[in-house]
Structure formats: structure tokens, C-alpha cells
Amino acid sequence: MYIGTTLTNYIIETQRNLPEATGEFTGLLNDISVACKRISDLVNKGGLIGMLGSADSENVQGETQKQLDVVSNDVFIEALAHNGHIAGLVTEEMEDVYHLPKGAPRGRYLILADPLDGSSNIDVNISVGTIFSILKAPDDVEDPRTEDFLRPGTEQIAAGYCLYGPSTTMVFTTRGHGVQMFTLDKDFGEFILTRKDVQIPQETQEFAINVSNSRFWEPPVKRYIDACLAGKEGEIGKDFNMRWVASMVAEVHRILTRGGIFMYPIDEKTKAKGQRGRLRLMYEANPMSMIVEQAGGLSNTGRKRILDIQPEEIHERAPVILGSKQEVERVIQFHQEA
Ligand code: F6P
Numbered sequence: 536m537y538i539g540t541t542l543t544n545y546i547i548e549t550q551r552n553l554p555e556a557t558g559e560f561t562g563l564l565n566d567i568s569v570a571c572k573r574i575s576d577l578v579n580k581g582g583l584i585g586m587l588g589s590a591d592s593e594n595v596q597g598e599t600q601k602q603l604d605v606v607s608n609d610v611f612i613e614a615l616a617h618n619g620h621i622a623g624l625v626t627e628e629m630e631d632v633y634h635l636p637k638g639a640p641r642g643r644y645l646i647l648a649d650p651l652d653g654s655s656n657i658d659v660n661i662s663v664g665t666i667f668s669i670l671k672a673p674d675d676v677e678d679p680r681t682e683d684f685l686r687p688g689t690e691q692i693a694a695g696y697c698l699y700g701p702s703t704t705m706v707f708t709t710r711g712h713g714v715q716m717f718t719l720d721k722d723f724g725e726f727i728l729t730r731k732d733v734q735i736p737q738e739t740q741e742f743a744i745n746v747s748n749s750r751f752w753e754p755p756v757k758r759y760i761d762a763c764l765a766g767k768e769g770e771i772g773k774d775f776n777m778r779w780v781a782s783m784v785a786e787v788h789r790i791l792t793r794g795g796i797f798m799y800p801i802d803e804k805t806k807a808k809g810q811r812g813r814l815r816l817m818y819e820a821n822p823m824s825m826i827v828e829q830a831g832g833l834s835n836t837g838r839k840r841i842l843d844i845q846p847e848e849i850h851e852r853a854p855v856i857l858g859s860k861q862e863v864e865r866v867i868q869f870h871q872e873a
Contacts, residue, residue, distance in 0.1 A: 536548055536715075536728065536731065537728070538728055538729065538730075538731065539727060539728060540727070540728045541725045541726065541727060541728075542564070542568055542705065542717045542725065542726035542727075542728070543565065543568075543725070545715065545717075545728055546560075546561045546564045546565065547561060549709065549712060559619075559620050559642050559643060559644070560620075560644070560693075562618060562619075562620045562642075563615075563620035563621065563642065563644055563646070563669070564693075564707070566614050566615050566618055566620055567614070567615070567646075567667060567695070568705065568726055569614045570610055570611045570613075570614035570615065570650075570665070571665055571697035571703070571705060571719075572703075572719065572724070573610045573614065574607045574610055574611070574650065574651065574665055574697070574699070575697070575699050575703040575719060577603060577606060577607065577610070578603065578651075578657070578663060578699040579699070581603075581657075581660065585602075586602050586603050586606065587601075587602070587603070587657065587658050588601065588602055588658065589601060589602070590602045590604065590605045592605070594627060594628050595627075595628070595629070595630040595850055596627070596815075596850065598654075600628065600654075601651075601654045601657050601658070603651055603654070603657050603663075604628060604650070604651050604654050604657075605628065607650040607651040607665070608626055608627075608628040608629070608650045608651075610650070611624075611626060611648060611650040611665070612624065612626075612633060615646065616633070616635055616636065616639060617636075617639055617640075618640070618642075619639075619640030619641065619642050620642035620644060621635070621641075621642045621644050621645065621646050621672075622635070622641050622642055622643065622644065622645060622672035622676065622677075622678075622679050623635065623645050623646075623672065623678070623679035623683070623684070624645070624646050624647075624648070625645075625646070625647045625648070625684055625817065625818065625849050626647070626648050626649065626650055626818070627648070627649040627650070627652075627815060627818055627850070628650065630850075631681070632679060632680060632681055632684065632849070634678055635678070641677065642672075643671060643672050644669055644670065644671060644672060644692075645669070645670040645671070645672050645679060645683065645684055646667060646668070646669055646670075647667070647668045647670070647684060647817045647818040647821075647822075647849070648665065648666060648667040648668070648818050649665065649666045649667075649815065649818045649819055650665055651663055651664075651665060652664050652665065652666050652696075652782065652783055652784050652819065653780075653781060653782030653783060653784060653785065655781055656780070656781060656782050661780065661781075661782065661785075662698060662699060662700035662701075662780060662782050662784065662785040663699050663782055663784065663785075664696050664697055664698045664699060664782060664783075664784025664785065664788075665696060665697045665699075665784075666695075666696045666783070666784060666818055666819055666822050666823065667694065667695055667696070667818070667822060668688075668691050668693075668694045668817065668818055668821050668822040668825070669691060669692055669693040669694065670684065670686055670690055670691060670692065671690075671692055681848075681849055684817070684846075684849055685845075685846045685847065685848075685849070686846070687842060687843055687844060687845050687846070688816075688820075688821035688822075688824055688825060688841060688842035688843075688844065689842045689843060691710070691821060691822065691825050691842075692709065692710055693707060693708065693709040693710070694707065694708055694821070694822030694823075694825040694826055695707030695708065695822065695826070696784045696787065696788075696822065696823070696826070697784075698784045698785060698788050700785060700788075702718050702719065703718070703719035703721075704716055704717065704718050704719070704729075704788065705717040705718075705719070705726045706733075706788065706791065706826060707826075708825060708826050708829040708830075710825075710829075712829075713731070713732040713733070713829055713830075714732070714733040714791065714826055714829050714830045715728060715730070715731050715732070715733070716728070716729055716730040716731075716733055716791075717729060733791050733830050734830055734831045735790060735791055735794055735827065735830045735831050735832040735858065735859055735860075736793060736794035736859065737794065737831070737859050737860055737861055738794065738859075738861070739793075739794035739795045739796065739858070739859040739861070739862060740773055740774060740775050740776060741775065741776045741777070741778060741789075741793070741794065741795035741796070742760070742763050742775055742776075742777055742778075742795060742796050742797075742798070742862070743777070743778050743779050743780075743786050743789075743790075743795060743796065743797045743798065744756075744760060744777075744779065744797075744798040744799070744800075745779055745781070745799070746760070746777075746779070748802055748804060751802035751803040751804040751805075752800065752802050752803075753800065753801065753802065753803075753837075753873070754873050755837060755866065755869035755870040755872070755873040756798065756800045756802070756837070756866070756869075758869050758873075759865065759866050759869050763775040763777075771865070778795070783797070783799075783814065783819060783823065787823050787826065787827065787857070790827070790832070790857070790858045790859070791826070791827075791830055794858070794859045795858050795859060795862075796856070796857070796858035796859060796862040796863060796866070797855070797856075797857055797858050798855065798856045798857075798866070799812065799813045799814050799854065799855045800812070800836075800837060800854045800855075800856060801836070801837075801854040805852070810852050811851060811852050811853055811854070812836070812852040812853045812854040812855065813852060813854075814852060814853065814855050815850060815851070815852055815853075816841070816844060816846055816851050816852060816853040817846055817849055817850075817851070819855075820834070820841050820853045820855050821841065821842065823855075823857065824840075824841040824842050824855075824857060825842065827857045827858065828842065831860065832857060832858055832859055832860055832863065833857065833858070833859075833860050833863035833864065833867075834855070834856070834857035834863070835856050835857070835863055835866075835867055836853060836854040836855070836856065837854060837856055837866060837867060837870040838870055841853060841855065841857075
């Protein structure tokens with residue numbers, strides 16, 4: 536596949552190499568790309584169409600929803616629910632599984648998504664994104680229930696995100712086929728392949744963590760960040776730079792582009808709330824972990840590979856430490872030594 540080809544062509548070509556493919560997966564990716572183009576347009580227009588500000592409601596996590604959160608969720612459902620490519624859908628904004636309308640054609644896939652991640656950045660015009668994870672629906676299930684979605688990240692057949700930044704970029708991976716990046720050409724209305732078979736640079740000197748939580752961190756995380764801050768004089772022996780966008784999509788995109796490590800570890804604050812981390816496992820940590828691993832990086836909680844976690848709830852949370860292999864291995868080692 537050549538740089539400059541369209542996402543549609545890329546998907547059709549990929550499907551040709553999968554003997555079991557029926558065209559449904561191609562249709563599903565096309566539906567997702569339509570949803571992302573619509574959300575990109577809304578995010579871009581923002582204040583011009585009165586889309587900024589709060590929606591005066593809370594999502595299942597008890598977080599205040601922004602108008603764009605609510606509308607992006609509607610756009611996502613609208614683009615996917617009627618075309619016969621999915622059997623069921625879960626999003627961050629809805630407490631339970633979304634059941635397809637009666638009579639709507641059913642497909643073989645399950646999708647889990649965060650239609651607009653990083654929403655604290657919407658009103659301040661900083662990058663946000665859509666994240667999605669695709670699973671195969673169990674064969675004999677007509678209307679999937681919660682337990683049908685509760686599968687470890689290793690079972691994802693594809694995952695991706697769309698970053699709404701200075702340009703709109705769609706990144707996705709299908710198991711065993713690497714990570715591809717497409718940039719939306721707005722005049723043309725198509726995502727165009729701009730980087731193929733992305734590999735995360737292994738040599739890195741950049742870390743991303745919300746340092747305002749440092750008093751709550753566990754000792755191995757404190758040890759790692761202290762070493763980064765100590766630079767050449769510290770135990771890692773090199774100088775680091777720090778970034779924190781507060782949009783996981785933007786952080787992962789930066790890591791895919793120039794390497795680095797991103798951490799939202801478990802800490803005393805989240806433990807006190809009875810939570811296992813800050814980020815959501817099934818539609819944030821899992822799809823991003825699949826992308827990072829397919830691009831040659833690592834993704835771990837510090838104690839366990841994220842993709843191996845057996846989920847118990849659709850909205851459960853997990854600690855996330857991902858990025859360049861060498862640095863993630865170092866943090867895992869600090870956990871083992873603690
Ligand atoms: O929903 C999760 C999220 O918005 C991520 O995209 C981002 O990494 C994180 O929250 C930011 O968290 P905080 O506001 O604690 O820095």
C-alpha cells in the first residue's frame with residue numbers, strides 16, 4: 536500500500552488478504568471514519584455552533600459532560616447502529632450496553648468507544664480524540680449483553696483512535712498488520728495514508744505524567760520520576776523533558792511519532808476511591824495498548840500486561856504505563872524491586 540492512498544482503498548486491500556473477510560469489517564471501519572469526520576467537523580466549529588460548555592449532565596463516571604461529549608456520542612451511535620456491521624456497542628457516555636433498535640440489521644462485531652476523549656480540553660481549544668476497540672461478537676448471540684463484552688484486550692481484532700488536533704489524524708491497527716496513520720484531507724473529504732507501519736522510537740528522553748498527583752504515587756513511580764528529574768546525575772543517567780497534554784490520544788500520538796513514556800499509574804487517591812486506576816480499561820487502555828504493542832512498544836500496569844487483564848465491568852479502570860519499550864521495562868523493573 537502506498538503513501539497517499541485513501542483509507543477506503545487501504546481497507547479494501549487489507550480485506551483482500553483476509554480469506555475469511557466478508558466486507559462487513561470494511562463497512563464497519565468506513566462507518567467509524569464517517570463518525571470521526573463528523574466529530575472532527577463539530578470539534579473544529581466549536582464555539583461557532585454553540586458547542587462549547589457543559590451539557591448540565593453527568594456521565595456514568597460522575598464526570599460533568601460537555602455538550603460535545605453528548606453530541607459526539609449521538610453521532611457515533613448514529614453512524615454505527617443502522618448499517619448491519621455491529622451486534623452491540625458500549626461507550627463511555629452510557630451506563631449500559633447500547634442495544635440496536637428492533638429490526639435493525641445485525642453484524643458480527645462489538646465496538647467499545649470513547650467518542651470524545653480528553654474533554655477537559657474542549658473549551659480551551661486543545662487536542663481531543665475518539666478511541667475505539669473492536670471485538671468479534673460471540674457466534675450465537677443476537678443481542679449481546681454486558682458479559683459478551685468482558686474480554687481481555689488480547690482478543691481485540693482491531694483498535695484505533697482519531698486525533699482532532701491541528702490536523703485530524705486516524706490511526707489504526709488490525710491484529711498482525713501493524714499501525715497505519717491517515718490524515719484527513721478536508722477539501723477532498725477522505726483520510727489519506729501519511730505514515731505506514733509506524734514503529735515507536737526506542738531511544739527516548741520524554742515522559743508524561745500528571746505531576747500534581749505526585750504526593751499520592753506509589754514508591755516505584757516516585758523512584759522513576761525522581762530519576763527522570765535528576766537527569767544525568769540520577770540513576771537513569773540521562774536528561775529528560777516533560778509533556779502533559781491531558782488528552783490521552785494526543786499523548787499516545789506523540790509517543791508513536793517521537794517516542795516517550797506516558798503514565799497514569801494507580802495511586803493512593805484512586806485507591807481511596809476504591810478504583811483500580813484513572814483511565815478506563817476497555818475503551819481507553821486496551822485499544823491504546825494494542826496500538827502501542829503493534830508499534831513495538833509496551834503497555835503495562837507496572838505489575839501486569841494491560842492486554843492480559845480480564846475485565847469484570849465495562850467501565851472498569853486500570854493503571855496505564857505505556858510507550859517506548861526500554862522505559863516501560865525500567866518502570867516494570869522498579870515495581871519488581873519495590
Ligand atoms: O478521560 C481520560 C483523560 O481525559 C485522558 O485523555 C487524559 O490522559 C486524562 O484524562 C487527564 O487526566 P487529568 O485531568 O487527571 O490530568
